[in-house]
Amino acid sequence: MAVSLQKGSGNRPMSEINVTPFVDVMLVLLIIFMVTAPLLTVGVEVDLPETTANPIAGQDEPLAISINAAGEIFLQDTQVGMGDLVSTLERISDRNYEARIFVRADQTVDYGTVMQAMGRMNRAGYTRIALVTEPILEE
Numbered sequence: 001m002a003v004s005l006q007k008g009s010g011n012r013p014m015s016e017i018n019v020t021p022f023v024d025v026m027l028v029l030l031i032i033f034m035v036t037a038p039l040l041t042v043g044v045e046v047d048l049p050e051t052t053a054n055p056i057a058g059q060d061e062p063l064a065i066s067i068n069a070a071g072e073i074f075l076q077d078t079q080v081g082m083g084d085l086v087s088t089l090e091r092i093s094d095r096n097y098e099a100r101i102f103v104r105a106d107q108t109v110d111y112g113t114v115m116q117a118m119g120r121m122n123r124a125g126y127t128r129i130a131l132v133t134e135p136i137l138e139e
Helices: 020-040 085-093 111-124
Strands: 002-005 013-016 063-067 073-075 078-080 101-105 129-131
Touching: 063 085, 063 111, 073 085, 078 085, 085 111, 101 111, 111 129
Parallel strands: 063 101, 101 129
Antiparallel strands: 002 013, 063 073, 073 078
């Protein structure tokens, strides 16, 4: 807090809050978050199909199931087999069947593989499953 004495004010101290350091810190934090936010996505490389669907809003952090071009299934960054998908998902989600699950599948993956994975999760009780796509960039 800065204090200045001015003439004509009866020598009363005048207090002013210096917000410059606060603004500097906030700008640095903004830059840090802008740089790190794209790195927080799931690390499995998939070529997502494009669509014009609206984004899904939600407050909780979704679990990500990725299926790459070779048909390998990943839960977050860990590779799992089709038979272990549900048991691993139950361990990670603590059997929270209301957890949001985003399925990211490469556009070259067989439709049956994607549906088989989604069917197993649905049969286990997970009902909040969504497919992830890339938005179409209009020219």
